[in-house]
Amino acid sequence: MATMQDVATLAKVSLSTVSYALSGTRPVSAATRERIEAAMTELGFQPNAAARSLASRRSNVLALVYPAVERGLGGTVAEFVDSAAQVAREHGYHLVLWPFRTSQAEEILDLVRQGMAAGVLVMDVALDDDRVRMLQESGAPYTMIGRTRELEGRPWVDIDFERTADDAVQYLADLGHRHIAFLNHSEQSAAEGYAPTFRADDGYAVAMTRRGLTPVAVHCGETPNAGRAAAAELLDAEPRLSAVITMNEYATFGVVAELQRRGLSVPDDVSILSIVSSPGVGEMSNPPLTTMHAPGAELGRQGVLRLLSVIADGTPDLPQVLVPCSLEEGGTVSRARSPRPALD
């Protein structure tokens, strides 16, 4: 491993000149720069990461804190992580994974104090989140993926649940649907402060009401069987039901199954639109689900960019970053029958 001193000696310049040539912090004449570069390639020089961090007092790694398989790592998370890692790399940073449960906030701070990471990305943020509170108090650069209830001075990027719900309702309403139900995550997730459950509920209710439609929302466990039961419940509550928006992937499969079991056709009798959906899941249904898929990659990108700006400039008043889901047409949504025949 060649050092900077080796390069300097070979190029017949001083060590610091090599450093400046490398960082561009100070002008270096074309001639000497050339000699330096020649020496560097000849020696296969690569600047030592640890020495650089130590001297410059800054780390070149970003940490991603995520809850270890609490809610399961789905495809959306994978897209997010991959995108974040790539964007970080494009900016000269490395992304490290810190699998910490929400209760391990202290350990996160310890690692930050070690100077291990220049900043922290916190995933799966709850409405009230100890990790975020401690990071905020410690003054460490961080960015939330998601939003706590309290937002003052806290940098974040999030999925635009409100917009997504509104887009979903709009899409179905434009196709003539009037009786549009919503199948959300479980009550328990809401009780645990899982923000998406709340935001989507609100967004859906607002979207429906605004259009003079009556919201019918149910919560549901994250299993096909729970989805079956929920579908039955919805049909009983509203026989005129012609469309269901779901934000619960496993349950969605149960909904489709239950409808088909009852002899109802998807999408001819009932349309299904799966929102905040992971990549690929649509393909696994028959017919393929029409989905609005979660912007995992874009969130990863925006999250890293936001964090980098916090690292660079402290916490200026940054514009909010809300990323909506995008529609992916499948085969589970069709125009509403008009007038819709009674079911029984």
Added chain:
Amino acid sequence: MATMQDVATLAKVSLSTVSYALSGTRPVSAATRERIEAAMTELGFQPNAAARSLASRRSNVLALVYPAVERGLGGTVAEFVDSAAQVAREHGYHLVLWPFRTSQAEEILDLVRQGMAAGVLVMDVALDDDRVRMLQESGAPYTMIGRTRELEGRPWVDIDFERTADDAVQYLADLGHRHIAFLNHSEQSAAEGYAPTFRADDGYAVAMTRRGLTPVAVHCGETPNAGRAAAAELLDAEPRLSAVITMNEYATFGVVAELQRRGLSVPDDVSILSIVSSPGVGEMSNPPLTTMHAPGAELGRQGVLRLLSVIADGTPDLPQVLVPCSLEEGGTVSRARSPRPALD
């Protein structure tokens, strides 16, 4: 950020004593150790990571090289990554993500030369893999997840495809199935040197032949439609078909759909066993797929452990680590009809 000197001053000892108390490299009296620990907690001391790496000449990070969304990050990969990150952390290491395509082998080496990572985990290894070749030549500690054709002196952990295929055939044969087909990944994946496609093909053929059964294998694109076509092809080729082993998740959904379209019941007429399957996918089918799911977490764990031993001891002759998939009963496999009625 308190430094070791701060701690030493407060504890009225010399800096090096603090270092020894921390590392245990040298005995320290109980009394002074206590004073030191008190000082450390009082100051919230955390040893600086960069300084430590620089002085000790070793990094505390492991790198995970994976092909950026080439084949898509599924649930298995997520399990793997999460598990690897956790095990690394339990051993005092951090896991960083290096999204590099196979063609960027040079950049991987550059990062290693920077001392950024103490070792590298290479995922999705192809039969002939430039990344592995270069790492091997450079002498950098690494471990493959998967196997190249050449294995001499190359540390690896992998899924036991042969055993998994054999277990799958055994399981079905025990239930009376004689005409068991295999639906593999695409021809293209094989052409690109994707090892699982080869290994599973071989394993299946051996497992069948050994039992006096005739192997019937087809390759298939990674889509439900391709799966449909493949199912049709299989049924035409072998009308007595009573079971299908699949190693192609998206295609599996097409197989189920095609069978049902033809009025065949799953599993009464045809059993389906999805091997090397991601977590959760089984749930998305109706009835839920019987699967043998890929040991993502265990691979992550073994991969990190293997890498750590390479870092510590060079490359001793390590025992091979082959991890089989484990059966998860669903509703798509049943006892074969005997004698099975003709289809037409």
Added chain:
DNA sequence: CTGTTAGCGCGTTCAC
């Protein structure tokens, strides 16, 4: 535009 030099915070070899 270039060279000199003092640290960055910790590991580790020496003397005591």
Added chain:
DNA sequence: GTGAACGCGCTAACAG
């Protein structure tokens, strides 16, 4: 059992 001192490889003043 303890302390002093040097060095890891580089950054960033400070001189010139």
